[in-house]
Amino acid sequence: MSHAFVEVQQAAKRFPGANDGDDLTVFENVSFTLEKGEFVCIIGHSGCGKSTIMNALAGLDQFSDGAMIMEGKEIDGPSLERGVVFQNYSLLPWLSALQNVRFGVRARWKDWDDARVTQHSLSYLEMVGLKDVVDRKPAQLSGGMRQRVSIARAFATKPELLLLDEPFGALDALTRGVIQDELIKIWSKDRQTVFMITHDVDEAILLADRILLMTNGPEARIAEAVEIDLPRPRQRSEIVKHPHFYTIRNYLVDFLVSRSGALRTADLDRRGLHYPESVNPVERASTAADTPPATDGQPASAGTRSDTLVTFTPKETHHG
Numbered sequence: 001m002s003h004a005f006v007e008v009q010q011a012a013k014r015f016p017g018a019n020d021g022d023d024l025t026v027f028e029n030v031s032f033t034l035e036k037g038e039f040v041c042i043i044g045h046s047g048c049g050k051s052t053i054m055n056a057l058a059g060l061d062q063f064s065d066g067a068m069i070m071e072g073k074e075i076d077g078p079s080l081e082r083g084v085v086f087q088n089y090s091l092l093p094w095l096s097a098l099q100n101v102r103f104g105v106r107a108r109w110k111d112w113d114d115a116r117v118t119q120h121s122l123s124y125l126e127m128v129g130l131k132d133v134v135d136r137k138p139a140q141l142s143g144g145m146r147q148r149v150s151i152a153r154a155f156a157t158k159p160e161l162l163l164l165d166e167p168f169g170a171l172d173a174l175t176r177g178v179i180q181d182e183l184i185k186i187w188s189k190d191r192q193t194v195f196m197i198t199h200d201v202d203e204a205i206l207l208a209d210r211i212l213l214m215t216n217g218p219e220a221r222i223a224e225a226v227e228i229d230l231p232r233p234r235q236r237s238e239i240v241k242h243p244h245f246y247t248i249r250n251y252l253v254d255f256l257v258s259r260s261g262a263l264r265t266a267d268l269d270r271r272g273l274h275y276p277e278s279v280n281p282v283e284r285a286s287t288a289a290d291t292p293p294a295t296d297g298q299p300a301s302a303g304t305r306s307d308t309l310v311t312f313t314p315k316e317t318h319h320g
């Protein structure tokens with residue numbers, strides 16, 4: 001029996017309630033897999049638990065229930081096999097860009113001599129366009145440059161699983177576009193497995209093989225996985241011309257604008273649970289639970305269970 005590269009099984013996260021109140025269940029029954037070499041994005045409204053899932057995969061947090069398995073072994077703490085890039089760069093401020101990357105590379109390959117560590121680190125800094133500023137400290141770099149150092153550091157250590165928590169969230173649109181292109185370039189070369197949080201639908205379509213859609217929290221879940229089968233290599237200016245691009249985009253936007261809240265409301269009603277009125281105006285406004293959106297082209301399959309894969313390209317049927 002074959003197993004996925006990473007499997008999250010029936011995960012839930014609960015926090016104790018304040019002042020002896022009820023526990024807060026952020027999410028429940030979250031199950032998904034990542035195949036080796038796959039680029040998977042997860043989207044959902046603030047507070048549904050995306051970072052909590054990512055931190056658990058990084059080994060920095062634990063689920064209240066459920067299991068996480070990578071290559072047949074339970075994840076029970078941080079490991080060099082799992083690299084993380086956070087939104088806030090997390091560079092060591094007293095080290096130069098090169099020293100920051102060298103730090104990770106040195107920890108990964110302890111038997112490499114200094115020249116090899118430096119050469120390997122420089123090659124990744126060059127890939128993200130920082131060849132000329134490798135001796136600068138983080139404070140002497142722009143936000144975009146700092147994030148490129150973080151990405152170079154994460155990829156240079158060649159972890160088997162890369163976890164990216166909104167890595168471009170703090171960047172302006174132009175810089176974001178440039179670094180997305182660099183990320184595609186570097187991922188195309190190494191084909192590591194990537195799990196990325198983003199709030200940007202266009203970014204998710206540009207980068208992902210699959211996008212996991214989370215309903216609103218508390219009591220969130222993964223409602224669907226959408227397969228992005230636009231041809232690679234993808235370029236921002238080209239994919240918008242693909243006949244499926246806007247169908248996929250409309251589907252995702254509709255999920256975020258209405259279905260993510262409506263599905264949660266339906267889940268709570270089904271279970272007889274009640275939370276105070278949502279502070280999320282989008283959720284308050286939503287009504288059409290379980291109704292796939294009207295798009296200019298319907299997906300080949302659609303549903304509302306976490307194991308539902310939504311595709312927009314009808315698969316070829318082979319006869320004989």
Ligand SMILES: Nc1ncnc2c1ncn2[C@@H]1O[C@H](COP(=O)(O)OP(=O)(O)OP(=O)(O)O)[C@@H](O)[C@H]1O
Nearest residue numbers: 015024026044045046047048049050051052053217
């Ligand atoms: N230590 C804690 N105690 C109580 N609640 C917590 C704690 N840590 C996180 N939470 C709650 O868990 C929920 C999920 O947080 P998380 O950061 O995972 O969400 P998210 O989907 O990543 O949000 P965002 O998109 O804003 O980053 C939030 O409602 C948050 O308030």
